[in-house]
Amino acid sequence: MITGALTAVSSGQTVTVSSGQTVSAVVILSGGTEIVESGGTALDTTVSSGGSLVVLSSGFADPTIIYSGASETISAGATDLGAIISGGTQLDYGFASGVVIFTGSQVIESGGTASGTTISGGLEIVAGTDFGATISSGGQQGITSGGVAISALVWSAGTATVSSGGTAINATLYGGQQNVSGVASGTTINQSGVESVASGGTDIGARISGGGTEHVDGITLGDTVFGGGLLVVSSGGSASGTVVQNGGSETVGSAGTDTAARISGGAQDVFGFASGASLSGGQQIVGSGGTATGTTVSGSGSVEYIDLGGTGIGAVIAGGGVEYISSGGVASADTVESAGSIVVSSGGTTIGEQLDGGITTPPKPFSPVARR
Numbered sequence: 168m169i170t171g172a173l174t175a176v177s178s179g180q181t182v183t184v185s186s187g188q189t190v191s192a193v194v195i196l197s198g199g200t201e202i203v204e205s206g207g208t209a210l211d212t213t214v215s216s217g218g219s220l221v222v223l224s225s226g227f228a229d230p231t232i233i234y235s236g237a238s239e240t241i242s243a244g245a246t247d248l249g250a251i252i253s254g255g256t257q258l259d260y261g262f263a264s265g266v267v268i269f270t271g272s273q274v275i276e277s278g279g280t281a282s283g284t285t286i287s288g289g290l291e292i293v294a295g296t297d298f299g300a301t302i303s304s305g306g307q308q309g310i311t312s313g314g315v316a317i318s319a320l321v322w323s324a325g326t327a328t329v330s331s332g333g334t335a336i337n338a339t340l341y342g343g344q345q346n347v348s349g350v351a352s353g354t355t356i357n358q359s360g361v362e363s364v365a366s367g368g369t370d371i372g373a374r375i376s377g378g379g380t381e382h383v384d385g386i387t388l389g390d391t392v393f394g395g396g397l398l399v400v401s402s403g404g405s406a407s408g409t410v411v412q413n414g415g416s417e418t419v420g421s422a423g424t425d426t427a428a429r430i431s432g433g434a435q436d437v438f439g440f441a442s443g444a445s446l447s448g449g450q451q452i453v454g455s456g457g458t459a460t461g462t463t464v465s466g467s468g469s470v471e472y473i474d475l476g477g478t479g480i481g482a483v484i485a486g487g488g489v490e491y492i493s494s495g496g497v498a499s500a501d502t503v504e505s506a507g508s509i510v511v512s513s514g515g516t517t518i519g520e521q522l523d524g525g526i527t528t529p530p531k532p533f534s535p536v537a538r539r
Contacts (some may be wrong), residue, residue, distance in 0.1 A: 420439055
């Protein structure tokens with residue numbers, strides 16, 4: 168318990184701030200420890216290298232400066248507001264709000280919560296729950312197994328990494344990077360931001376536009392790509408339920424897989440395997456080594472293009488939709504319904520198509536949409 172005025176905690180000294188007591192502008196020196204008990208308050212504390220501040224349950228600190236080599240521990244049920252971390256470490260088992268990290272780290276432990284952290288050149292490790300972090304240039308957020316980060320904002324040259332067992336919800340990438348080995352849901356990717364989904368990682372419901380890119384070596388479900396966005400499904404990666412709208416582009420790489428894409432105004436390039444795509448004013452271009460099965464091509468402006476070395480199987484073409492088969496391309500078992508058509512270029516092959524009110528015609532010029 169404090170008796171008299173307190174300005175510094177020296178080496179070897181442990182000072183306790185008891186219930187009902189308030190200390191202000193204390194400097195904790197190397198080897199010194201200040202403990203804020205339940206009902207105690209520490210204001211404007213500075214923790215120097217080698218010093219330690221411990222805030223126990225129902226204790227309160229506002230704000231704290233933590234220099235290199237120093238530490239603050241926020242116990243379960245304790246609170247710290249507005250800490251500044253400049254090389255030191257904050258261990259958060261309770262609640263921390265408005266922290267700014269220049270260098271050093273904030274560790275949100277299991278059961279701990281942080282809100283509104285700004286990460287600028289330092290590191291935030293999330294094993295508990297984090298709300299609304301802002302990750303600036305040089306800043307890093309690491310979400311470990313069991314950790315959850317919600318509504319992070321990742322600016323250019325900032326990085327968020329979701330490890331196996333970790334979860335990121337509703338992150339926004341404004342030119343920043345998100346690396347996903349766990350689960351990411353509702354990510355918005357724009358302004359040249361990049362999300363990379365590693366093998367074993369899962370992305371759900373991303374929205375990609377404005378020069379943003381998502382690279383998928385794992386699994387992605389229900390993404391929407393539009394307005395200059397690009398989704399790349401790499402070898403071993405899979406995408407399901409992708410929506411490709413005006414100005415959006417999806418590339419299914421060799422040994423990549425896409426299922427049930429809906430393409431309306433955008434374009435899908437297939438060098439791997441795509442099944443069950445539905446085109447409504449969009450384009451699917453099946454390139455060398457690529458295979459598309461069960462594509463529905465319907466409506467004016469809807470085009471499936473089977474390029475040299477590409478294969479199309481079981482397409483349904485109707486209502487103004489067109490399938491073009493280039494020299495060296497092969498299409499089989501297509502159904503051509505009313506107002507649908509197949510155009511077979513010299514050297515192209517169609518096998519076993521069924522004409523149900525549609526037509527097969529001589530070749531005419533075709534230029535796929537420009538794609539990123």
